[in-house]
Amino acid sequence: MEAEITQAIIEEATKDWLNFTKSDVVIVGAGPAGLTAGTYLAEMGFKTVIFERRLSFGGGIGGGGMLFHKIALEKDVRKILEHFNIRAVDKGTLLVCDASEFMAKLASKCVDAGAKIIHGVSVDDVIFRENPLRITGVCLQWSAVEIAGLHVDPIFVECRAVVDATGHDAEVVAVASRKVPLGIKVPGERSAFCEIGEDQVVERTGKVVEGLYVAGMAVASVYNLPRMGPIFGGMLKSGKKVAELVASDLR
Numbered sequence: 001m002e003a004e005i006t007q008a009i010i011e012e013a014t015k016d017w018l019n020f021t022k023s024d025v026v027i028v029g030a031g032p033a034g035l036t037a038g039t040y041l042a043e044m045g046f047k048t049v050i051f052e053r054r055l056s057f058g059g060g061i062g063g064g065g066m067l068f069h070k071i072a073l074e075k076d077v078r079k080i081l082e083h084f085n086i087r088a089v090d091k092g093t094l095l096v097c098d099a100s101e102f103m104a105k106l107a108s109k110c111v112d113a114g115a116k117i118i119h120g121v122s123v124d125d126v127i128f129r130e131n132p133l134r135i136t137g138v139c140l141q142w143s144a145v146e147i148a149g150l151h152v153d154p155i156f157v158e159c160r161a162v163v164d165a166t167g168h169d170a171e172v173v174a175v176a177s178r179k180v181p182l183g184i185k186v187p188g189e190r191s192a193f194c195e196i197g198e199d200q201v202v203e204r205t206g207k208v209v210e211g212l213y214v215a216g217m218a219v220a221s222v223y224n225l226p227r228m229g230p231i232f233g234g235m236l237k238s239g240k241k242v243a244e245l246v247a248s249d250l251r
């Protein structure tokens with residue numbers, strides 16, 4: 001029995017890993033932007049894998065607003081919420097949701113759409129090619145290895161598009177900007193200014209260089225935009241927008 005458990009797990013995991021070693025899209029981070037992007041891309045038929053450093057979904061959702069278990073959204077995302085079957089209370093100019101329902105339903109729809117979500121794996125670098133300059137995949141490491149500080153070489157996944165949905169540190173674009181001649185620096189985000197922060201994140205969501213896209217709060221970090229705190233409409237809109245841009249480029 002014990003050996004069978006091990007064999008069952010390793011055989012099935014290996015099948016998945018062999019399958020997504022060449023993917024259409026790699027999304028880094030299973031926060032609201034990454035889960036939204038993953039859902040729409042998988043629904044459009046793209047082979048999509050999400051690598052998430054932690055052993056949980058949702059990124060910054062679970063903490064709500066300073067651990068109060070609610071998050072706020074702008075009213076113009078009602079249609080996206082309906083797509084995910086997420087309930088919201090009308091609150092003046094805003095909608096308010098339970099953080100737990102919000103993250104569970106984003107993740108559930110994403111998985112049902114066919115995206116593969118792999119927990120406990122961190123992206124620590126990109127693969128690039130020159131003439132023309134493009135990003136062609138990512139370098140992966142177990143998060144546990146990263147946390148332990150062990151010297152272990154990563155392995156690779158090739159893909160047609162990488163989406164940096166890593167949140168406030170824009171980790172993928174940041175490492176690429178240091179190690180690939182992209183000609184950009186990642187300045188980090190500015191202090192809070194919710195209204196313009198939400199709009200500008202959506203506006204600047206998109207391609208950084210051929211093969212590499214940025215969505216969610218990572219956009220604020222890459223373009224020095226204001227932060228917004230526990231309002232999430234921009235994250236949904238940014239995730240949907242990046243999915244549409246990637247899809248139109250890959251078709």
Ligand code: 48F
Binds near residue numbers: 034121124166218
């Ligand atoms: O931080 P996160 O929720 O990013 P997001 O989707 O949403 C931002 C909001 O949560 C909030 C906000 C709203 O106004 O300000 O902060 O843009 O989710 C990012 C996820 O990426 C994972 C991280 O653990 C988190 O779950 N992540 C970060 N770096 C890596 C990573 C990495 N290098 N490899 C794998 N996962």
